[in-house]
Amino acid sequence: MDFKDLSFPEAPLIKIPPPGPKSKEYLDYQASHEGSAVSYPKGMPMAIRRARGATVEDVDGNIYIDFFGGAGVMNVGHANPAVSEAASKQLSELTHSLDIPNPARKALVENLLTLLPKDLNRIFFGGPTGSDAVEAALKLARYNSRRYPLIAFEGGYHGMSAGALSLSSGLVFKEDFLPLLPEVHFVPYAYCYRCAFGREPDTCGLECVQYLEHVVEDPHSGVGRPAAVIVEAIQGEGGSIVPPDEFIPRVRAVCDKYEILMVVDEIQAGFCRTGKMFSFEHTGTVPDIMTMSKALGGIGFPISGIAYREYLDTWPGGKHIGTFRGNVLAYAAGSEALNFMVQNNLAEHALNLGEVMLVWLKELEEDSKVVGEVRGKGLMLGVELVRDKATKEPAPELAREVRAICHRWGLLIEIGGHYGNVARFLPPLVLTEEMARKGTELFSDAVKTAEKSLK
Numbered sequence: 001m002d003f004k005d006l007s008f009p010e011a012p013l014i015k016i017p018p019p020g021p022k023s024k025e026y027l028d029y030q031a032s033h034e035g036s037a038v039s040y041p042k043g044m045p046m047a048i049r050r051a052r053g054a055t056v057e058d059v060d061g062n063i064y065i066d067f068f069g070g071a072g073v074m075n076v077g078h079a080n081p082a083v084s085e086a087a088s089k090q091l092s093e094l095t096h097s098l099d100i101p102n103p104a105r106k107a108l109v110e111n112l113l114t115l116l117p118k119d120l121n122r123i124f125f126g127g128p129t130g131s132d133a134v135e136a137a138l139k140l141a142r143y144n145s146r147r148y149p150l151i152a153f154e155g156g157y158h159g160m161s162a163g164a165l166s167l168s169s170g171l172v173f174k175e176d177f178l179p180l181l182p183e184v185h186f187v188p189y190a191y192c193y194r195c196a197f198g199r200e201p202d203t204c205g206l207e208c209v210q211y212l213e214h215v216v217e218d219p220h221s222g223v224g225r226p227a228a229v230i231v232e233a234i235q236g237e238g239g240s241i242v243p244p245d246e247f248i249p250r251v252r253a254v255c256d257k258y259e260i261l262m263v264v265d266e267i268q269a270g271f272c273r274t275g276k277m278f279s280f281e282h283t284g285t286v287p288d289i290m291t292m293s294k295a296l297g298g299i300g301f302p303i304s305g306i307a308y309r310e311y312l313d314t315w316p317g318g319k320h321i322g323t324f325r326g327n328v329l330a331y332a333a334g335s336e337a338l339n340f341m342v343q344n345n346l347a348e349h350a351l352n353l354g355e356v357m358l359v360w361l362k363e364l365e366e367d368s369k370v371v372g373e374v375r376g377k378g379l380m381l382g383v384e385l386v387r388d389k390a391t392k393e394p395a396p397e398l399a400r401e402v403r404a405i406c407h408r409w410g411l412l413i414e415i416g417g418h419y420g421n422v423a424r425f426l427p428p429l430v431l432t433e434e435m436a437r438k439g440t441e442l443f444s445d446a447v448k449t450a451e452k453s454l455k
C-alpha cells in the first residue's frame with residue numbers, strides 16, 4: 001500500500017496562524033469549563049477537527065504534519081481505513097462484555113500470541129489505560145514472588161495511577177502527591193549522554209548495570225530483594241533513550257541470577273515503533289511480563305494488557321478487575337491494526353525511515369550550537385536541546401519555544417526528557433519519506449529560529 005494515500009497531501013498548510021478564531025473559541029470554553037490540569041492544548045493550542053494518516057486538521061482548516069501521533073498511539077495512522085471499518089462492523093455487534101469471551105477478544109488474543117515469543121503465552125486485559133497494565137504487572141509480580149520491593153529506572157515513565165506513578169521517576173509528575181508506594185527504588189538507566197557515573201560508553205563496562213547488581217546483592221544496600229525490575233527497552237518519556245546493546249541483556253542476567261522478575265514496559269515502544277513488533281526483540285531477551293497499550297487499540301480505542309509466562313499464571317479470578325476489562329471495539333480495531341502492521345511491514349518501514357531521519361537530524365546536530373544529541377530507533381526519535389554543547393546545560397525553554405514554532409508552522413511534536421529539554425518525535429508509522437523530510441526541515445528551521453532568541 002502507498003502510505004501517501006492515507007494522509008492529507010497538502011500538509012503542512014497553515015491558512016491562519018494557530019490558534020485561529022474557531023480554535024480559540026474551543027480553547028476558551030475548555031479553559032473556563034474543564035479542569036486546569038489539561039496539558040496538551042497548552043503546548044499545542046488548537047482544537048482538532050479530524051485527522052488522517054500522519055496528518056491532523058484543526059477546526060480553522062490548518063493542516064499539520066503529525067510527529068506526535070497522539071503520544072505514540074497512532075502507529076497505523078489516524079482513521080486507518082481498514083481499522084476504522086473493522087471497528088464500525090464491531091460497533092453494531094457487541095461493544096461491552098467485561099471479561100466474558102467473545103469472537104473479537106479471541107481473535108486479538110490469537111493474533112497477539114502469533115506475534116509474541118512463545119514464552120509469553122498468557123494474555124490478560126485489565127483496565128483501559130497503560131497505567132492499569134503496569135498496575136497488573138506489579139501485582140502479578142508481587143503475587144508470585146511474595147516480595148514487595150520494586151526497582152525502576154531513572155527516566156522511566158509508567159503512568160499516573162498510584163503504583164505506576166510510584167515507578168515513574170519524574171518529579172514533575174509526582175512531587176505534589178508523595179508519598180506513594182513504599183519500597184520502590186530507582187537506579188540509573190544507560191543514559192550515556194548524561195551518564196550518572198560520569199563514564200564513557202566505550203569504557204564504562206556498563207557501570208549502571210553493575211550498580212543495579214550491587215543494589216540487589218549487597219545486604220546493606222538498603223533495598224529488599226525485589227519482586228521485579230521494570231524497564232523500558234528504549235526509554236520514551238525519559239527522552240527517547242536507546243541504551244547500548246548489552247544493557248537489557250545484562251539487566252536480564254541480573255534478574256536471572258537473583259531470581260527477580262523482569263517486566264518490560266512496551267506501552268510506548270511496542271507495536272513496530274522501534275523497528276520490531278516489540279522493542280525487547282532488539283535485545284535477544286524475553287521479559288517475564290510485558291505491558292502493552294497505546295497502539296494496541298488500533299486507532300485510539302483505549303485498551304491495555306499484559307503478556308506473561310505461563311508459570312506466573314497463579315492468581316485466582318478477581319485479583320485484578322474493573323468494569324472495563326478490555327474493550328470490544330479495541331479488540332476488533334487492534335486485530336485489524338496488527339494485520340495491517342504485518343501485511344505492510346510497518347516495523348521495517350519504521351526502522352528504515354527512522355534511520356533516514358536520524359541522518360538528517362545529525363546534520364542539524366553538526367550545524368547547531370544547541371543540539372546536544374539526536375538519537376532514537378525506528379520512529380521514536382529525540383533531539384536533546386542544550387544551552388551549550390560543552391556544559392550540556394539543558395534548555396527546556398528552548399524546547400518549548402521550538403514546539404511552539406513548529407506548531408505555528410504546521411508540525412506537531414512532543415517534549416520530554418529528564419529536564420523537559422528533549423524534542424520528541426512519535427509519528428504515525430505510516431509517515432512517508434516525503435512528509436518526514438518536510439517535517440524534519442521544518443523542525444530544523446524552528447530550532448535555528450528559536451536558537452537566535454536564546455538569552
Ligand SMILES: Cc1ncc(COP(=O)(O)O)c(C=O)c1O
Nearest residue numbers: 129130131157158159265267268
Ligand atoms: C512507557 C509507558 N508506560 C506507561 C504509560 C502510561 O500509559 P497511560 O498514559 O495510557 O496510562 C506510558 C504513557 O505514556 C508510557 O509511555
